[in-house]
Amino acid sequence: MQEAFIAVRDLACRRGDRVLFRGLSLTMNAGEALRVAGSNGIGKSSLLRIVAGLAPAFDGNIETRGAIGLVDERPALDPHLPLGKALGFWQRIDGAADNELGRLGLAGLLDVPVRYLSTGQKKRAALARLIGQKARIWLLDEPLNGLDGHAMELTEALAAEHCGAGGIALVASHQAFQLPGMGTLALADYAA
Numbered sequence: 001m002q003e004a005f006i007a008v009r010d011l012a013c014r015r016g017d018r019v020l021f022r023g024l025s026l027t028m029n030a031g032e033a034l035r036v037a038g039s040n041g042i043g044k045s046s047l048l049r050i051v052a053g054l055a056p057a058f059d060g061n062i063e064t065r066g067a068i069g070l071v072d073e074r075p076a077l078d079p080h081l082p083l084g085k086a087l088g089f090w091q092r093i094d095g096a097a098d099n100e101l102g103r104l105g106l107a108g109l110l111d112v113p114v115r116y117l118s119t120g121q122k123k124r125a126a127l128a129r130l131i132g133q134k135a136r137i138w139l140l141d142e143p144l145n146g147l148d149g150h151a152m153e154l155t156e157a158l159a160a161e162h163c164g165a166g167g168i169a170l171v172a173s174h175q176a177f178q179l180p181g182m183g184t185l186a187l188a189d190y191a192a
């Protein structure tokens, strides 16, 4: 099984003219989960994007081992395709895998164009793709936004199963995320 590891060392993040945080270090090993907490605009999404390699660090460095799957408010699913075909695109790349469609309440929606899915359905569709991706590192940006109570619990359960199987979950959320043994990193502690 592919190893999972994240090391963030003395990280600083700058957006535009402003340094948002500095001096941030953390290490995550297989099976660990961490919630990044903080108010709007403090830099939670920016941190996840830097860890994903989608944005540059202003200072410090990041080391990751294991494939990374990022879920944010923009599902990487073609809005014009029916959900089944949009997920099928990724299945051809990721390899066939159980996307947990039934569990995610998506089995009856495969003929619906992605753009017509509700906010919560889109979020669940993004989770289906993430599960199919089989990435060892999950970066979840506000994963509970727009979800009803049942879907929130399901998302937390899926993340717990992912960590139980040796994955890593780094979760940016301004609201509580229930996951056994999950630590919390208050980004305000590193505000520049």
Ligand SMILES: Nc1ncnc2c1ncn2[C@@H]1O[C@H](COP(=O)(O)OP(=O)(O)OP(=O)(O)O)[C@@H](O)[C@H]1O
Pocket (backbone or CB within 6 Å): 015, 016, 017, 020, 038, 039, 040, 041, 042, 043, 044, 045, 046, 047, 172, 174
């Ligand atoms: N490309 C950019 N150029 C300039 N400023 C940016 C850029 N991207 C983000 N910002 C700013 O950086 C700050 C941090 O944004 P970020 O999305 O990381 O915050 P967040 O903690 O995830 O917020 P929220 O809880 O609202 O999702 C915000 O003030 C935002 O306006």
